Amino acid sequence: MFDDAGLRRHAWDVAASVVDPEIPVLTIADLGVLREVTVEEGRVEVTITPTYSGCPAMNMITLEIELALEREGFRDARVRTVLAPAWTTDWMSEEGHRKLREYGIAPPQAANSRRGLFGKDHVACPQCGSLDTEVISEFGSTACKALWRCKTCREPFDYFKCH
Template sequence: MQLTKENITIDAAWKLMNEINDPEIPVLSITDLGIVRDIKLNEIEIEIFITPTYSGCPAMNVIAMNIRMILWQNEFKKIKITQQLSPAWTTDWMTEAGKQKLKSYGIAPPVGKSFDKNYLEKLLVECPHCHSMNTKLISQFGSTSCKALYQCNDCLEPFDYFKCH
């Protein structure tokens, strides 16, 4: 789709956002993750509101750059990217499609909802490889801020779990 300053619409901008993948979890788009919070458009500029998953997430700079690039490539020159901290990002915003994509990529999607105060307690995480529920937590912190490290007791494979947050 070729967008120009004249025909760009909010919908078209959202579609472009769907094409940007998270640099650390390339099967998920930034809209699957719920990182793009809002898009505002007026005659002179487009403003994209993004929220960080974790305060120190190093992917945010890359994501902002990719947003700028794709809009720029689509003929939109005046772009503003605003970081929005509140409401704080939560995995509750992750789309169902996103969860399915995570699973087939080998990462267990978040279990439960973040407002459930028991989410930090013992929970059942399904092994994304053999679908066994007999798994154990190896470490609360994994290869990126948003993941924990689990292992399957049946197929013995270690796997990443996308933490409920």
């Protein structure tokens, strides 16, 4: 039998294993969407923050968290969505950045990137590593990604936009 701290750790681990339905190589912990897990009188509450306020994946993520917790014996768990503070790509884990690169998506750059100084990103190609890349469209396969192309290997790739 777990005490509240043990329940919280176990519930966190369960919730943290839920994957993003739009980028299934990332967990919600990798993304930084999973913000907090609390336990009060044996009842679990999971707090999540969407990558942006209209993110269509949030309903699925909420359902997947509830199902994962239910499978592990957490009854009547609650998932709460909070919009403030607003999610930022700075919340993504280094593991998440690595997984994106391996999946072929360029991870977001740090908030203090070149764009902040000069208004231009230099995004490394996840295929060959070249910085000789260009944006094709600010709109990618999902709202959080842009479509880029590498001028060296000529391959198109998604770039996870900074927020």
